[in-house]
Amino acid sequence: MSSIQDRVADVNTDNTEEMNLVSAVNRTLHQELARDSSIRVLGYDIGPLGGVYRATEGLLDEFGNKRVIDTPLSENGIVGTAAGMAMRGERPVPEIEFMGFFYPAFGQFMYAVAKMYKRTGGEIEMPMTIRMPYGGGVKALEYHQESTESYFVHTPGVRVVCPSTPSQTKGLLAASIRSDDPVIFLEPKKIYRGMTEPVPTDEYTLSLNEARIVREGSDVTLLTWGAMVRHAKSAVADVDADVEIIDLCSLSPLDVESILESVSKTGRCVILHEARRTLGLGAELSALINEYALDALKAPIKRATGYDVHFPGHDIEDDYLPDDDRARYAIEAVMSYEF
Amino acid sequence: MSQETWAEERPPEDFYRILGPEGELQRDVPELADDELLGLYRTFVATRVLEEKMLNMQRSGEVSLVAQTLGEEATPLGGAAALQPDDWMFYTYRQTPALLHWDQSMAEIIASATGHEPETIAEQLEMGDSPMNFSPDYTPIGVNVTNAVGSAMADAFNDRETVTMVFTGDGSTSEGSFHDGMNFAGVFDVPAVIVCQNNQWAISEPSQRQTASETIAQKANAYGVPSERVDGNDIFAVYEKAREAVERARTGGGATFIECVTYRMGAHNTSDNPDRYRDDSEQRDYWKDRDPVDRFETYLRSEGILDDETDKAIHDEIDERVADAVEQVRSMSNSEPDRMFDHILHGESWHQRHQREELQRELNGKNPFIDFTGEGFDE
Ligand SMILES: Cc1ncc(C[n+]2csc(CCOP(=O)(O)OP(=O)(O)O)c2C)c(N)n1
Numbered sequence: 001m002s003s004i005q006d007r008v009a010d011v012n013t014d015n016t017e018e019m020n021l022v023s024a025v026n027r028t029l030h031q032e033l034a035r036d037s038s039i040r041v042l043g044y045d046i047g048p049l050g051g052v053y054r055a056t057e058g059l060l061d062e063f064g065n066k067r068v069i070d071t072p073l074s075e076n077g078i079v080g081t082a083a084g085m086a087m088r089g090e091r092p093v094p095e096i097e098f099m100g101f102f103y104p105a106f107g108q109f110m111y112a113v114a115k116m117y118k119r120t121g122g123e124i125e126m127p128m129t130i131r132m133p134y135g136g137g138v139k140a141l142e143y144h145q146e147s148t149e150s151y152f153v154h155t156p157g158v159r160v161v162c163p164s165t166p167s168q169t170k171g172l173l174a175a176s177i178r179s180d181d182p183v184i185f186l187e188p189k190k191i192y193r194g195m196t197e198p199v200p201t202d203e204y205t206l207s208l209n210e211a212r213i214v215r216e217g218s219d220v221t222l223l224t225w226g227a228m229v230r231h232a233k234s235a236v237a238d239v240d241a242d243v244e245i246i247d248l249c250s251l252s253p254l255d256v257e258s259i260l261e262s263v264s265k266t267g268r269c270v271i272l273h274e275a276r277r278t279l280g281l282g283a284e285l286s287a288l289i290n291e292y293a294l295d296a297l298k299a300p301i302k303r304a305t306g307y308d309v310h311f312p313g314h315d316i317e318d319d320y321l322p323d324d325d326r327a328r329y330a331i332e333a334v335m336s337y338e339f
Numbered sequence: 340m341s342q343e344t345w346a347e348e349r350p351p352e353d354f355y356r357i358l359g360p361e362g363e364l365q366r367d368v369p370e371l372a373d374d375e376l377l378g379l380y381r382t383f384v385a386t387r388v389l390e391e392k393m394l395n396m397q398r399s400g401e402v403s404l405v406a407q408t409l410g411e412e413a414t415p416l417g418g419a420a421a422l423q424p425d426d427w428m429f430y431t432y433r434q435t436p437a438l439l440h441w442d443q444s445m446a447e448i449i450a451s452a453t454g455h456e457p458e459t460i461a462e463q464l465e466m467g468d469s470p471m472n473f474s475p476d477y478t479p480i481g482v483n484v485t486n487a488v489g490s491a492m493a494d495a496f497n498d499r500e501t502v503t504m505v506f507t508g509d510g511s512t513s514e515g516s517f518h519d520g521m522n523f524a525g526v527f528d529v530p531a532v533i534v535c536q537n538n539q540w541a542i543s544e545p546s547q548r549q550t551a552s553e554t555i556a557q558k559a560n561a562y563g564v565p566s567e568r569v570d571g572n573d574i575f576a577v578y579e580k581a582r583e584a585v586e587r588a589r590t591g592g593g594a595t596f597i598e599c600v601t602y603r604m605g606a607h608n609t610s611d612n613p614d615r616y617r618d619d620s621e622q623r624d625y626w627k628d629r630d631p632v633d634r635f636e637t638y639l640r641s642e643g644i645l646d647d648e649t650d651k652a653i654h655d656e657i658d659e660r661v662a663d664a665v666e667q668v669r670s671m672s673n674s675e676p677d678r679m680f681d682h683i684l685h686g687e688s689w690h691q692r693h694q695r696e697e698l699q700r701e702l703n704g705k706n707p708f709i710d711f712t713g714e715g716f717d718e
Pocket of ligand 1: 044073097101104433478479480507508509510511512538540541542603607
């Protein structure tokens with residue numbers, strides 16, 4: 001398993017602190033705000049409340065209300081003004097309370113955030129990181145469980161990043177904030193507090209262009225990200241196959257080399273994501289492998305995903321969401337296939 | 340916890356008021372018969388008892404999340420009471436009294452919080468028979484304003500006399516949809532009444548952080564929509580101004596915007612803790628003294644319309660109705676997982692058939708992924 005140390009040579013791991021994913025977000029925001037005065041965090045409920053998930057707790061006290069800005073309740077206003085700040089050399093880090101409430105901001109996202117760099121021939125950069133919790137499994141109301149990363153991935157001109165562990169969160173969020181591209185940073189809220197691990201206290205970044213090999217294996221490649229990584233890990237414990245798990249981390253652009261290399265080695269692939277299946281990211285992954293690694297395939301690729309439905313009410317959300325079992329079934333199916 | 344909390348500001352009180360904070364009259368009351376007045380009181384009581392019960396159900400894990408109307412009841416109730424059967428109402432999560440006034444069943448209200456699929460609720464509950472047309476409640480805020488104005492446009496274009504009323508929060512007036520809706524309402528002169536239930540807070544954001552305009556009512560000026568600003572804790576004031584607005588809308592006079600000034604006494608909802616962001620006690624005492632239900636009760640008692648005996652009878656009746664409703668909801672079974680595929684599109688597609696079958700297999704402990712031809716699931 002590739003650890004932080006393997007991937008970033010100069011991370012000092014002498015000092016670590018045990019933290020969960022949301023505290024990793026919080027710690028990174030603290031460090032980045034302290035490091036660079038052009039960074040501003042904005043959104044509603046982020047100040048005295050510290051965010052509905054406490055991701056911005058303590059930031060207002062430490063940095064004041066010009067760096068940590070409680071805004072009116074307008075996603076379009078937040079993303080649109082952040083874009084304007086970015087055009088003028090700032091590095092805004094807007095927060096959208098839930099992914100399902102990003103939609104009012106879609107106009108600004110498409111018109112300004114994603115397009116500005118291109119339409120000015122590279123003159124104007126849009127360094128901004130739009131953070132939002134995403135995903136289901138928390139028994140919330142409608143639009144609080146969305147996993148619609150495909151809308152973002154389908155848009156050229158933005159990076160889409162999604163961590164699955166606390167230490168990864170810290171490195172990827174810092175890298176996103178320092179990136180000169182606009183980044184959609186998806187935080188898997190189901191696992192905000194699910195697990196802790198020792199995270200280096202010093203600053204560090206992780207590459208935004210590299211997938212993470214969670215586990216090496218020789219029979220099947222399992223591609224996944226975010227809150228689903230944990231299901232991938234428990235599924236492989238129970239199958240009669242040596243599964244290689246890849247956490248994509250960056251959903252756009254994809255680390256295609258690592259994906260193809262792995263599938264060329266294993267000859268089989270399963271994709272695990274909680275988003276709806278049709279035109280979910282799995283569709284693209286499957287197409288890529290089909291186009292560039294067909295010769296290696298020993299079985300069709302299978303997608304263990306959510307269904308093409310609205311996220312259901314909470315009495316049956318567990319039936320919608322992929323879990324260990326669904327992942328395991330998909331692995332067994334591709335293992336059972338013979339050309 | 341943050342050292343900083345928001346210092347609260349009291350909104351200007353130069354608004355329309357009939358019933359003073361002590362339950363004393365400052366103007367003539369609107370014409371309402373004694374049984375109508377008692378009906379309003381009953382709805383006040385019903386709201387408090389029902390919402391308290393739902394809070395308990397949240398604490399015991401039966402429902403995931405509950406928002407309360409506590410302290411704001413006069414605004415949705417006064418607004419709703421001004422409507423007529425066959426009118427339309429678009430609302431969010433903080434208008435329980437409006438629903439109860441128009442006989443929405445309590446079981447339906449509770450069930451909307453239990454996370455059952457809508458199909459399950461429709462099949463397993465006796466649905467109320469309201470003469471009012473309710474939109475479904477809205478989770479995304481602001482969206483209902485535009486929809487309500489569209490509903491009113493449909494009536495206007497068809498020369499119908501129906502009126503549409505929509506409730507929105509102060510925070511929601513920052514969303515684009517609010518402004519789009521108001522603009523269309525003005526341009527198309529529609530039969531809509533847009534009510535802002537200004538309770539001073541949008542989760543942790545106080546209204547002074549929401550807008551730099553002195554009042555929310557004045558936003559309507561920009562759209563050429565006449566506006567009113569009323570004491571939102573005064574049932575008579577809200578009712579009277581809403582009734583005038585409804586009348587104007589019904590007779591071709593166009594839209595009205597009404598800002599009802601009230602206060603959120605409790606948390607935003609059960610997942611919120613306002614101690615984290617608001618410096619509280621003084622404001623709360625101030626607004627508690629202006630409680631809409633106490634005020635109305637004082638008035639009714641001073642007029643001899645309500646006495647201890649009637650009050651007790653009302654409470655007993657409500658307790659029984661709430662207990663019944665809870666029983667109904669508790670007897671509902673969970674949704675069939677398959678229900679998630681219902682009402683996506685008319686007709687059925689390959690994907691739908693296929694994914695339904697996959698889900699079924701998974702539930703039966705069989706591998707859902709063994710179809711390699713798209714022709715079915717032959718093992
Ligand atoms: C488009 C959208 N953004 C964010 C949210 C999350 N949210 C739910 S209620 C709320 C505050 C609403 O405040 P207000 O309009 O004043 O109504 P109140 O809750 O005070 O009645 C927020 C931010 C949402 N539901 N929809």
